Amino acid sequence: MMGISCDILVVGGGMAGISAAIKAAREGACTLLVEKNGFPGGIPVSGMHRYICGLFPTGDQVPFKTLNGGIAEEICSGLKGLSSDTGIIQMGKVYLLSFRTKDLVTILKSLSEKQIGLGILYEKKVVSVKTKNSFIKSVTAEGQTGKIRIIPRKVIDCSGDGTLIRLSRAAHQLSTARERQLAGFCFKIKGINDPGEMAPISVPYCISGAVRRKKLPPYLKYTKFTPGDVSGEGYCLISIPAGGGREKISKAINYAVKVHAVLSESLSTFHDSYIYELSSVIVEREGLRMTGEYTLTKEDVLSASKFNDGVVKNAWPIEIWDRKKGPSFQYLAPGTYYEIPLRCLKSRDIKNLYCAGRCISASPEALGSTRVMGTCISLGEQAGLAAAKELIVS
Template sequence: MDIFCDILVAGGGIAGIAAAVKAAREGADTVLIEKNSFPGGIAIHAMHRYICGLYNSDSDAPVNTLNGGIAEEICLMLKGLAPKTKAIRMGKVYVFPFATEDLLKVLRNLSDNQIGLTIFYESKLDSVITEQGSIKTASAKKLNEQLVIYPRSVIDCSGDGAVIRLSGAAYELSPANERQLAGFCFKIKGIVNPSGIFPVSVPYYIFRAVTEKKLPANLKFSKYYPGNIDDEGFCIINLPFENNFENIQEAGKHAVIVHQILADSLVSFKDSFIDKFSDAIVEREGLRMTGQYILTKKDVLSARKFHDGVVKNAWPIELWNQDKGPTYQYIKAGDFYEIPLRCLKSVNIKNLYGAGRCISVSSEALGSTRVMGTCISIGEQAGLAAVNSLSGNTL
């Protein structure tokens, strides 16, 4: 099937949905291609519990999100489904809690009936033809059908930079042994608390204390989060990049080891069981497009503002080092930095934008820009910029 459109969005994760909805709302004929049968990408695969990157780093409970727009809209829609939800403090920053099934509903409500937006699920983009520095066509397979898309502008929201790679766009990728730990999540049920107080929390230092001596290095950095229902909780274990990402059974075995240690060491987990494994191992760090500007660690930590700043962010640089585990470098309280539009625009492919976790940032800056709240706003701004470029309004 031949498809002609203004904007092609590759990937329907949190950034891709925001990019496609924004482009369609701006009047562009927009096509979104997603290989899964559902929207949300990593956030759904890995059963995330909190939207990070929505607020500045003030000590007071936040009233509004830093960027407004679709990020604010998603929070309001989530609140509509779970009215008691409010931002909660985590360390020095605030996050917005949600349930996986609610986020799925919200993303579908936002995108399914959007005028001007056509979504192809279960379709994998697998080739791109570039001529004279512009993308001419992109092809995807949907079951046995071949889709050939003729877009005027493309936004790569595939997380791992599928279009960036295929189009010959410039990019950077850290060596495997320097990349941040990947993650794998599982859901635990049957948790009790003899004192009757819920939710049962397992602070990171306790988690480390019980797992420290018994586990290989990467599993020591696992984290536990209580669930929405009293007897449930979620655990994210970490895997070094050398682990075969396709080998989900191997990840499952690691998860069973971590759960067994919890059950043996903490009375609340004695009779608990693993209810669900996530259906993918998810990457914290992948390919980063080289854009017209590369955001640095210094830009983030000095709360730098830019003449073309389009997204505000105050999430710390959160790095999951293969040897040291998680470290957090914070931005000054109450302040934020900006992501310039140039980070969203390929340096060498004229009609290519990047959004979400594959934008033009250094490996360290990615530790701050990759969180969901920020990815939503980056997607929205990429959608707007791609539409503006159609009328010759380019950088």
């Protein structure tokens, strides 16, 4: 088996992982990023997201800069530079950045590939970990070209679902599948004839009616529609219960086909439409979370708590997609934000393990606010910075 040593190993090249790896390398650490897909971006790319949430403060004025600066600001201005459609939009009480998937991949690739001191292995999946005396000693990743054994000094788990946390048996929390928030599945539709662009309203209304008539399962009533980049296309996001095995993806595809059939039957604007693309994965809102030196709570979020070791600011509401009640939002007071302490990114028991993104130490409610893309970018950046600084001390 091939072997390689590095200062910092980052597992997962989603928003958190790319930022963690870039920052660690910028701080002078010899850094390796391992990603099982052949592209960066994680859930937002596979799940066909359209808006970056969690980048901006709230308030009456349209914000002119991001809440956290740093890599979030670089990604934001890079996206704006690539497409004139990209911009800040207001949705209710919050501000978001619209983006095109291909632009996001371009920016993440260009920032990471030009970074000196950063090596990237795509299409390699971390499969096992060796620990000794509460330290991760080695990590094995495998892909089509074989296995590789990595000996890192520090590890940052940015896998979204907490792969490293689970494999190293670090303390963690995981709600049961029944308690977990609804997962999502996205598909792209073309051939819509909707000059009035009423689809974001008419689609959920039409699908709710079909659910009431028992033509579709109950959680499909939370279906959302977002217009695409050009007229005649759009994205449908359907909700699926969390958990389940491989057969779940075929179930999700089946639901997507049924949802589309109802739309083309009931809405004249969808008569000639067709499913152009289906997401390759079901994307989970909630998964395994590390138990860190501190666990962020719902009260911390809603009372805009600040901490001595606060490293990331966030103003995004607590967004819960409950299996029975559907989506709900709890907002912070306008113009305020809370901080996420560095202790939420440090394992309580595995001494050289950090995490960032979706698997940080937070209660399920607090995670409903911290997991959005903009916040994940800054969490990754701070984990990369902290891990690199610790190298100098140790």
